[in-house]
Each structure stands twice: as structure tokens, then as C-alpha cells.
Amino acid sequence: MPRTTHRVGAALLPLLLLVIAACSAGPSERPAVAYHDGEQQIVPAPQPPKPAPVPPLGSPGDDSLNWEDCTAQTRAELGGLPPDMTFSCSRLLSTLDAPDAPERGAARNALIRTGAGRVPLVVLGDIGGEPGTTFAARLATQLPPEMLQTFTIIGMDRRGTGESDPADCVPPAQRDAIVGFDPRATDRAALDRLLESVLKASQECLLNLDERLQAYDTWRTASDLEELRLELGVPKLHAIGRGEAARLLTTFAERFPGSVGRLVLDGAPDPTRDSIGQTESQAQSAEQTFDAFAADCLGRRCPLGPDPRKMVADLVERTRSTPLPAPGTTVSAGRVVQAIRLGLSDLATWPALANALSAADRGDGAGLAAISAPLVTVQGVNPPWLDGDMITSCNDTTVRVPPQRSGELALDWVNRFPLFGGAAAQRVAWCGSWPVPQQPLPAPRRMDLPPIPVISTANDPQMLGMGSEHMADQLPTGVLLRWQGAGHGAVGKSPCITESVSRFLVQGTVPTDGTACPG
Template sequence: MATSRLLRTSAAALAATALLISGCSSGSSSPDGETSAGGNTEAGAQRPAAGSTLEPLASSMPGNLRPYYDQKLSWRPCGVSGFECATMKAPLDYAKPGAGNDLKLAVARKKSTGPGRRIGSLLVNPGGPGASAIDYLQQYAPQPAAVRARYDMVAMDPRGVARSAPVECLSNKQMDRYTEVDQTPDTAAETTKLVNAYRAFAKGCEAHSGKLLPHVSTVETSRDMDVLRAILGDPKLNYVGASYGTLIGATYAGLYPSRVGRMVLDGAMDPELDSRATNLEQTAGFNTAFTSFAADCIKQKDCPLGTKSTADAGRQLSALFKKLDAHPAATGQERKLTESLATTGVIAAMYDQRAWPVLREYLAQAKAGDGRGLLTLSDSYYERDPNGTYSNQMYANPAVNCLDLAPAFRDPAQARAAVPAFRKASPVFGETFAWSALNCAYWPVKPTGTAHRIEAKGAAPILVVGTTRDPATPYIWAKALAAQLSSATLLTYEGDGHTAYGRGSDCIDTAINTYLLDGTVPPKGKRCK
């Protein structure tokens, strides 16, 4: 059971760790990938207007923050050859800095290699919330070579994530049980079991990380990035953020518009949306992704979902899930493939079209009673390694999401009432998405953030990148963010998968690399295939 259906990591990171998150079904989509959920585009038609605009922080620095901005880092060799690591301090609470509650945040870098003049530091973040930026950096810093030559490549694990005061919630065995809970309750007893699982998860987070939970917001992480920028000696922040990393970057731009350098936001989020609208529009985005997968599948002789139509493929997948709900499949181990785990496994493969052949194989296995393949995909989504150990990504994810926005639903009755709208957006996965959006209702910390516009007036040119059939961050979000940011240019990739940079399009990579190296944004309306 996913702790939240809000975002996950960039597709490039998924290719390394395997895969991650959600959604699908039949339905129609417009030429630019903006899904018409059941023909009515309900997700888009009911987009709430944000009540405010994110205002910049004062340009003058409060004196009590000076010790953080003036700190010196002690770099040491670490991990992969050529990398250096350090620890920086940041205030747990920016309203009360220096109160003896500093956080230690992990930072890594790989210095520019040349040739050519060094431009500065380039911070990267692959998304999540909860993904390790340092792991991403160490896996992908070798590419692209031209950018690596001119920048020091830098990453900071955000507060609450991986090496930076990680949020902790459950034991590994408890997490195993949590992921198996039915996400599509049919009875009052099943609804109670799901609610109890959400309550127990939240209680575990409070018990293990209660002091940290009120201070892992996107705003606070963006402020941490400004501290790091100053420590690195850069007058402006150069940044590449993917998926949820785009919200971190856009938030930084809103808070510090005069300090924006070259900023790429790939697989953009829309900060104007509340939690319900975000979940509903993402559901429609995965509808587009599944339709694309199904259209490819039915052309293959080995398609386990038939060869009739995408709608029929969706019905066959729903039938498989229903079968697993009643009779979980064997996996060769004590854990069985439940409906919930199977759903998560299919969800994982929607992130990258390169996983489609594997998904076809694993679906065929599951239909024959062998759940090992889909369980492997589900484990990759949850970052569960073969010995049963989970990373903290699934703990940091709701910790950030539930702090940034008010819950989508307050109670099970609201979630159940929303199921028809979510099914309309995605007949196969809509119900799962609706119920998984209930998790924040039981969070132990009240949200500190609200939906808002980000205009970042006065910022240098920002490059927003959107993929037309992106499942996790629908293309409509990239268009919305580019329209909000006063200096943004939208670059469009007409294709499948989550995010676009570094995924095989020379057109996209050339446009982004050119911007990063000489500051030239692509022409207005630029589209790549």
C-alpha cells in the first residue's frame, strides 16, 4: 500500500533503483496528453484557484541565521571515486534558529572536470518526496559530460530523507504488513482495517520522529538550499529538479527570485492545486499512461491483457486484481501477492516505457498463479531490498506531503464519496488512488502549507519541462507552472514516461544542456519527440 499517491522519483532514478508509482486505465486523451477523464476532464474542470501567491523572503538576512550561512564545510572522500561528502547544519525551526535543535544535513559533490571555464555549482534533486539526492548524484553525475565539465555537481539529501535526519516510522516487518493492506475496501470491516493501518503508520512516525515531523516542509528544504548555495560560494543557485524536485526548485524561486541562476524543472508540479485536485489529476495522468501501455500491449502476441482494445485490457487487469483480492498468488516465499501489492507492482512499471515488456511477462505469470514478478516490482517501488529492509523514502514521503497541504479527505465517508470521480479518471486504479489519498487525515502534525501560486517575479529565465504522457506529473501541470512563473519557458517532450531529461531524446537533452551551459532558453513553443 503506497503511503501516498503524490509523486515519486524521476524516471532516470527509477531506471537505477528499478521503478516506482502509479495509475492507469482506459479512456481517451487529447493530442498533447491532457487526459479527458471519462470524456469530461473532471480533474481539470474543477481545479481550485489558489488563495495566495508565495511572497519572497526579505532580501536582508536575519542576524540569527548568519552562523548557518557562514559555516565552513569539511569535505572528505566518500562513496564512488571522485566524490566528496560533508555535513552542514540547518536550524530545525527557521522561526527559532540557534535554539540547540540544529539538523545535520548530508551533502555530496563531484568537482567540475574541465575543459572550459567553471560556471559554478549545480544542485540536483530527483524528487520523491523522500528520494535521496546523494544516491542520485553518485549514480548519474558522470552524465552529461559537457555539463559535468563546467559545474561542480552537488546534492543535498533534504531534511527527513536518507542521510539527513531521516524520518522513521515502522519496523521492516510492520512495513511488510502495511503494504499488504487492502486499498479498495468492500466492507465496513475492510474500511476499518485500512483506517487502522493509516493510524498505526502515523502513530509510528510520531513515536520515532515526532520532533522532526513539523519541520520537513518544502519551504524549509528550499531555505536549506539557500544556506548551501551561500556555503558553496555561489551568488545564484543553479539547479536541476525532477518530479517533486520541481516543487522544491519553484518554491526556492518564489522565496529568493533574485538568487535564481539557471534552473531546470523537469516533470513539473502545480503548486496551485490542493491535495484532492492533485491526486485526482494525477489519477487522470496515469490513465493516459496506462492507455499508452495497453495500446502497445494489444499489438504484441504475448499481451496478457488480450488483443481487442485498451478498454478491454483495462477490464482484464481489473479482473486480475479482483482475483488476487480473493486469492493472493504464491511467490515462493512467505509473502503472497495480494491485490494491493499487485496494484503497486503494475503502478511501478508505468513510470518508464522500457519496463513494459517486463510488465507483460509478470502479468502473464500472475494470471498463471505466480506472483513473484509483480512482487519484485512492488518491492522496487517501496525500496525494499531482498533481505527485507526498507529505505526511509516511504516514511519521508507522507511526512512532507501531509505537512505541505491539508488532507484530501477528512474521513472514510469523504473518500468513499469521491470514488466515482476517481474511477471516472481511471477505471482500473481510480478507487485505489481515492482511498490512498485518505492517509493524511490521520497525520499527527497539522499542515503548515497551503496551495498557492508561484510567480517569482524578477527571477532569471527558468526552464520548465513537461512530458505529454507523463503519469506522475501530468503535462497540464508543466503548462500551469510555466504560466505562473514570470520568467519561465516551457519545453515539451511528446512521449511516454516520467520526466524527459536524460531519457534518450537528443532534442530534449540538447535544449537543456545548451541552457545550462550558456543560459540560452529554447524558443517559445519548442516541442521534441
């Protein structure tokens, strides 16, 4: 074949590539052309909605709730409160809206308020932590004077928690079994015993709660917030959501965009990952936070010796077969891990956690039992945390993991996250026998919201910092603040973060995106 044929083909190749490139190019950025009465006209391309400005604080509103003084009860629950701080409590009635009875039934949410200001600021915490009223009262003691003089701080027990129609439905034996389960179990026979406990828990809760069971979720709690706004008589809802509660606020923003005021997300779940991925990231974050705890421990010459991680790993291994004695209970390996996870949530409690672990190493489980007690036992008027956490988290995800997959996750995560991976894999298995919700929670995507600061914490045992940064990226109006500290939540703990949040909430000053605060 003549060599010139190849030269012709080579000469035509650039032209061919140009044609192909032209045919496969993306959408043209040139404005569309229209014709009217034979004349060519330029049609401007549709513009995406612009972010809303920072909403004004607004007037105090016409509060229609019935508030009663509850200072004495709150002081008894929390202990050392400032002497001049007072609290009042109320109850919000909203529509239950169960899947089988849409727009019917009643939900009752416990409320608390404090502060000298008159503009409401709602404070929300994690579904698996202390009740929202307790969390709000505690956080109020850590807020700067300008916030307490501007706002009335309002806390709400979310559905199924605290005194809000509490979901106290898991039998005590199953509750102890789930929380205390072997965190290093990976074989199918052992995990089947966990699944049996979870199945009994779900059956009892379904019998006990009936149609209310599937109404305890974040989607419907967002409507409780809208009802709260209406009862407070304000045009916009201003709020802080810590950790998992950030997802409640983004759901509220998707459902009721016209009601969004000044929102702050203090740590947030990763919106780019499903429930399995989020749980995996929590295990990773808890491991990182434990490393920070161990380094702090060594720096303080705490009683855990030269290698805190090894000491704790040995403790977990021993308690797999021989639980520790404690007043009225025993502390198995699972409760050891859960106590550590809870104890890591606040830097101020790290010395107490180290002392409890040291005592456990000597055979005394009382300290670890006290730290983990809220998960499994009634605390005053508040039910165990496990029940509301399990129900809401399972109602919030459509993911259901079969037993075989649970074993694979446990084996993988125990190897990669030796202290917290097994407990995280077990959490994924919680929902296997629970009803599947009708639809997943909406992704945060609205572009017409006002700026929303999102705070990431470098060492947070419950929220991976990178996940919070993904939330800031995913939110079209997200503004990222980074805290290089440790613990769950930065507002009230980091002076730098707290000052930025205060300026935003009080003055409407939007923080600089990417602001970094030292630990």
C-alpha cells in the same frame, strides 16, 4: 398610456447604458494626474518588475564541505556505471527549525557529487521516489558530456529520506497494510481499516520523531538548499527538479529570490489545484500512461496478450482476495497497482514490467514484489520510501479529508480511473490524522525571477502533462517545453529536451516557449 412614453424610454436607454458602462468600467489605463504649484503633471503608472536576465554561471566558489570518496559504494548500489566515473559524499548541517522550536535544532542532509566541472548543479527528485543522492548519481550517467564538463552534479537526500535523518518510523505491519490495501475498496467499513493503519502509523511517527515530525517539509527543505548554496560558496544556486521536486524549487525561489540561478523544472505539480486535485490528476495521468504502455506492449508482441488492460484488471481482481506468493512476502492487489505505477516511470523498464505482470498472471509475484519493494522495505542503507513520502506530503498540505469524503472520492475515482483511482483516493486519506501545518506552501508568483524552463511529458504516470503546463503558465517567467514521450521526467531520456536544457544551463540560451519534442 400613450405609446410615445415608451419611445422616450427607448431613446433614453442607450444614454443610460453608456452612463452605467462608464461607471462600471475597469481601472483606467491613462496615467495619473498630479498638481504641483498649480501646474498639471503626468505621474507615470507603476510598472511591474521585469524578469531578471539569465544569471551567469559564476565562479566555482569556495566549497567548505568535507567530501570523501564513495565511488565503490555508489557503484555497488547502481551497478553498471561508466568505468571512469567517480563519486564523493558529504553531509550538510542546517537548522531543523521545527514549529515548536523555531531556528533551533540540527538537520543533516546526505550529499553526493560527480562530474569534471567546477560549477555546482543541484539535482533533486521526488520525495516519494529513490533518495536524491541515488537519483542524482543515476541521472549523471545520462547527461551529455558538456554538462559533466561544465558542472559538478550534486544530489541531496531530502529531509527524512535516504541517509538524511531518515524517517523510518511506520511499523512494518502498517506499512504493508497501507501499500497493499485493496485498490478497489469503496465501502466505509473497508476504508475504516485503512484509516486505522494510517492512524497507527501517524501515532508511531509522532512518538518516534517528536518535534522533528513537522520539520520534514518542503518549506524547510528550501532553507536546506539555501544553506547548501552558502556552503558551496556560490552566489546563485543552479538546479534541476524532477516532478514533485519542482515545487521545492519554486518554494526556494519564493523564499530566496536573490539566490536563484538557472533552474529547470522537469515535470511539475499543478499549482492551480489543491492536494486533492493534484492527486486526482496523478490518477488520470497514470491511466493515460498505462494506455501508452499497453499500446507499446502490443506493438512489441509482449506476453500480456491481445488486451493488456483486461489482463491486468483481471489480475488485480484476483489478488484482492488471493495475494501472489513471492520470496519473503506476498503481493496483494495494492502492491500490484503500486508496482505498475513505479514500473511505468521509465520507458526502458517497460519490457521488464510486462514480464513481471506476465509471471504474476501465472501465479509468480516475485517480479512485482521486487519492483515495489523500495516502498516497504529497507534497501541497503536507505529506509522504505513510504515513510518520508507520507510525512512530507502531509506536512505540505492543509487539506484534511473526513472519512465520509474519502469514501465518496474512492467511489468516484475507482469508476473514472479503474486501475489507479482507488490507490489515489487512499493517498488523499493518508493525512486525515496528521497534524495540520501552520500555512500552505506559497504559490509561484514572483515576477522578478530569471526565465525558468518547465517540461511537460505527454505520458507521465506521476505528473499530468497539463498540470506541468499550468505551472509554466502560473510562473511569470516560465518557459514551456513539451515532450511527446512517456515516463517520469524527460531530462536524460529525450535527446531533444536534454539538448535544450543543456544549452540553457551551460550557455544560458533560453528555449523557445512552446518547443515540442517528439517521443
